[in-house]
Amino acid sequence: MAAERMAPSILRFPHRPQWGPGAHRKALAGHLRRCRDHAGVASRLAAGHIGASESTLSRMETGLAALKQGDIEQLLQLYGVADRRECERIAVLVHEAAQPDAWQPLAHAAAPYLRPLLGMEPAARRIISYEPQLVPGWLQTTEYAQTVIRAAHPTAPAKEVEERARLRLLRLQMLRRQTDPPVLLAVMDSEVLRRQVGSPGVMYRQVQHLLDLLTELPYQLHLRIAPLEAGAVGAIGHPIVHLRFFTPEYLPDMVYLEQYEGAVYDEKPASSERYLAVLNNLCAVASLAQHTRSLLEEALRYWR
Structure with a gap:
């Protein structure tokens, strides 16, 4: 039961630029969803907190929408994520997720x-x-x-x-x-x-x-x-x-x-x-x- 109450952590997901932005975006998206579930915050409340629709939040939580640093910071604050190391790793992953894919010139x-x-x-x-x-x-x-x-x-x-x-x-x-x-x-x-x-x-x-x-x-x-x-x-x-x-x-x-x-x-x-x-x-x-x-x-x- 104690393990179930532990807050989700992103620290075990490494920063690997060679894996591409898609992997960083997807890992971060899943982490955001787990943080919201752990905090017990309804999707409607979370979406409203950043001025977005529930469908936009759903796309963010599945890696289908762009992840903006400002939105992420607001959501982390709402979910009670304050650990400095967690926030620093998330900021790195947000930056990596925003980079162009290797195939982007031929998109x-x-x-x-x-x-x-x-x-x-x-x-x-x-x-x-x-x-x-x-x-x-x-x-x-x-x-x-x-x-x-x-x-x-x-x-x-x-x-x-x-x-x-x-x-x-x-x-x-x-x-x-x-x-x-x-x-x-x-x-x-x-x-x-x-x-x-x-x-x-x-x-x-x-x-x-x-x-x-x-x-x-x-x-x-x-x-x-x-x-x-x-x-x-x-x-x-x-x-x-x-x-x-x-x-x-x-x-x-x-x-x-x-x-x-x-x-x-x-x-x-x-x-x-x-x-x-x-x-x-x-x-x-x-x-x-x-x-x-x-x-x-x-x-x-x-x-x-």
Whole structure:
């Protein structure tokens, strides 16, 4: 019971600029909600205290609205948060949350449904991805990405196609950073390696790129190939991404389910565990990691 009465603390959430503003904003938003719950303050009263609507406060508490230092200070005062260390850490996180995302210069090329994933994946400790149709976006070459984008958006201007492709390649940089980079476990259908996207030359260079990445990122990238013969693979027709973060008490697991021109995000613990089990099953039927290189080399000979 004593632990239940303890005031929530943000001190265990570190200041990590490399995690991106989205993670800092989300962690701070959840902390504000916990502080309000702990203080027993109704959302209507809290919203009125800063001259905002309840819907605005709700968006602040879910990380969907900008967090202003003045509003935060007023809310902390209302909630009885006076500890100097807590307030200093919150001020740092507010500042970090206001910084531009790494993908911000290409924001116009990012589909709205993809932006929450772009904002949170740099803070992940581990990413598990399943892709049944294409090479995962993080691992695509420029020409492969442009071919895929043109097929989905045949009327898009050439510049837009180029910028969408650049955005996909930009996402891989988080695996190359020196400080706590995420680990990416990517599982894809074996038919992806035989499904022609563009010319045979495009496919050849894409497969070679995967081989090069396995050499460059032996610890951060793990690629598994699921055979078409495995029945469980064919039953899942859409991409799944599961994110697990360094600080689960502030950032719960996130599941991203991609659909045509849209996506569903789920952070419910039961859903997260269910999709994690699905991905673990896919890993179980996929080839062993040590066989991936030989499978890619076989695909390389196929496209030669």
